[in-house]
Amino acid sequence: METERGRAWVPWLVTALVAVLAGLVLYLAHRNTTAADAAAVAAATRASEAEAAKLLLETKLASLEAERAKLSTEKDQLNTEKEQLSQTVQEQEAELSRLKATYEDLQDKxxxxxxxxxxxxxxxxxxxxxxxxxxxxxxxxxxxxxxxxxxxxxxxxxxxxxxxxxxxxxxxxxxxxxxxxxxxxxxxxxxxxxxxxxxxxxxxxxxxxxxxxxxxxxxxxxxxxxxxxxxxxxxxxxxxxxxxxxxxxxxxxxxxxxxxxxxxxxxxxxxxxxxxxxxxx
Missing domain, CATH: 3.30.1330.60 (OmpA-like domain)
Known part of the structure; x- marks a missing residue:
């Protein structure tokens, strides 16, 4: 009789153990899911930051390229102005030479x-x-x-x-x-x-x-x-x-x-x- 009474709590124990194991499984599963989500979020954040850094570098590169093109254009313009100035100086020197010759000819005549x-x-x-x-x-x-x-x-x-x-x-x-x-x-x-x-x-x-x-x-x-x-x-x-x-x-x-x-x-x-x-x- 006592033996039967002693065995009566076993189902309850098994049920409790099953419940505990189920809770442990659910807990572990939840913890794994949360860790995976965190890892995914961190990966997405790193990817977003990398994309932003890439866009920033591309913007800077485009700006530098535009500046380089501007400087190249200014250089070409300066070279053109230099050539024109040199030609103007030569023309003025030739004009002064002709002017001097005409003036001296008039003085003589x-x-x-x-x-x-x-x-x-x-x-x-x-x-x-x-x-x-x-x-x-x-x-x-x-x-x-x-x-x-x-x-x-x-x-x-x-x-x-x-x-x-x-x-x-x-x-x-x-x-x-x-x-x-x-x-x-x-x-x-x-x-x-x-x-x-x-x-x-x-x-x-x-x-x-x-x-x-x-x-x-x-x-x-x-x-x-x-x-x-x-x-x-x-x-x-x-x-x-x-x-x-x-x-x-x-x-x-x-x-x-x-x-x-x-x-x-x-x-x-x-x-x-x-x-x-x-x-x-």
């Missing part, structure tokens, strides 16, 4: 008039300016070129005809005294007189001096650009002049536009039908 003060020769900023007082070229009050003026312009044309890289602007200037009543029928104002004289000089340099017409222009400024005060005979004499300005081709376009906008039209004068008269300008 016109040395008599320069010594007399009848011609002023100046050089500034790549330009050569030849100022001829009116009495060298014209009789008083006349726009026709005198015999002496023709001789002077012939020598001057011999130099200018060899200048093929400059525009030659010929401008007439007067003092502030109006033309005499006798002259007003032909030259109502100093505008007409200054233009007529400039036109006649251009025509002579073309016809007798061999200077190409396409390299010259004529302008008249009347009494608007004096060199000296008109209060004295000496000052008025300085203001009555013909200016020849030799302008490099690049600057010539601007000067041409300026001259056309400020000078009187040559057709306003009648220089070809004049007779030499005494008195007046």
């Amino acid at each position: 016109m040395k008599k008039e320069i010594a007399e003060g009848a011609i002023r020769l100046t050089q500034n900023g790549g330009r050569i300016q030849v100022d001829l007082v009116d009495k060298v070229l014209f009789d008083s009050g006349d726009a026709s070129i005198s015999a002496r003026g023709q001789e002077v312009l012939t020598r001057l044309g011999g130099v200018l005809s060899k200048v093929d890289d400059k525009l030659i602007q010929v401008s007439g200037h007067t003092d502030d005294s109006p033309p005499t009543q006798k002259l007003q029928a032909t030259f109502p104002t100093n505008w007409e007189l200054s233009v007529a004289r400039a036109v006649n000089v251009v025509r002579f340099l073309q016809d007798k001096g061999g200077v190409p017409a396409k390299r010259m222009l004529a302008a008249g400024y009347g009494d608007t650009r004096p060199l000296a005060a008109n209060a004295s005979p000496q000052g008025r004499a300085r203001n009555r002049r013909i200016e020849l300005l030799l302008i490099p081709e690049l600057a010539a376009r601007r000067t041409t536009v300026l001259a056309k906008s400020t000078a009187a039209k040559p057709t306003a004068a009648k220089p070809a039908v004049l007779k030499k008269t005494k008195g007046g300008k």
Whole structure:
């Protein structure tokens, strides 16, 4: 009887053992699953970090490549600018050499008039300016070129005809005294007189001096650009002049536009039908 009672708890023990074993199995299975999940999460995190690092490196590489391309372009531009600058320097040196040769040739050909003060020769900023007082070229009050003026312009044309890289602007200037009543029928104002004289000089340099017409222009400024005060005979004499300005081709376009906008039209004068008269300008 006692034996049967002793055996009665065995099923309970077995059941308890089975329950414990089942719980242990479930616990171990859960622990293994959690560890595997953690490992998977860690692996995914490492993969994500590696991908981010890869993207960062690719971004930096692309930035460096863009910078390299930019520097390469800038290098090419600098090389191009260097070549252009070198070419510009060579052209300027050649221009200065031609300018010097022209200036010295003018000094030699016109040395008599320069010594007399009848011609002023100046050089500034790549330009050569030849100022001829009116009495060298014209009789008083006349726009026709005198015999002496023709001789002077012939020598001057011999130099200018060899200048093929400059525009030659010929401008007439007067003092502030109006033309005499006798002259007003032909030259109502100093505008007409200054233009007529400039036109006649251009025509002579073309016809007798061999200077190409396409390299010259004529302008008249009347009494608007004096060199000296008109209060004295000496000052008025300085203001009555013909200016020849030799302008490099690049600057010539601007000067041409300026001259056309400020000078009187040559057709306003009648220089070809004049007779030499005494008195007046």
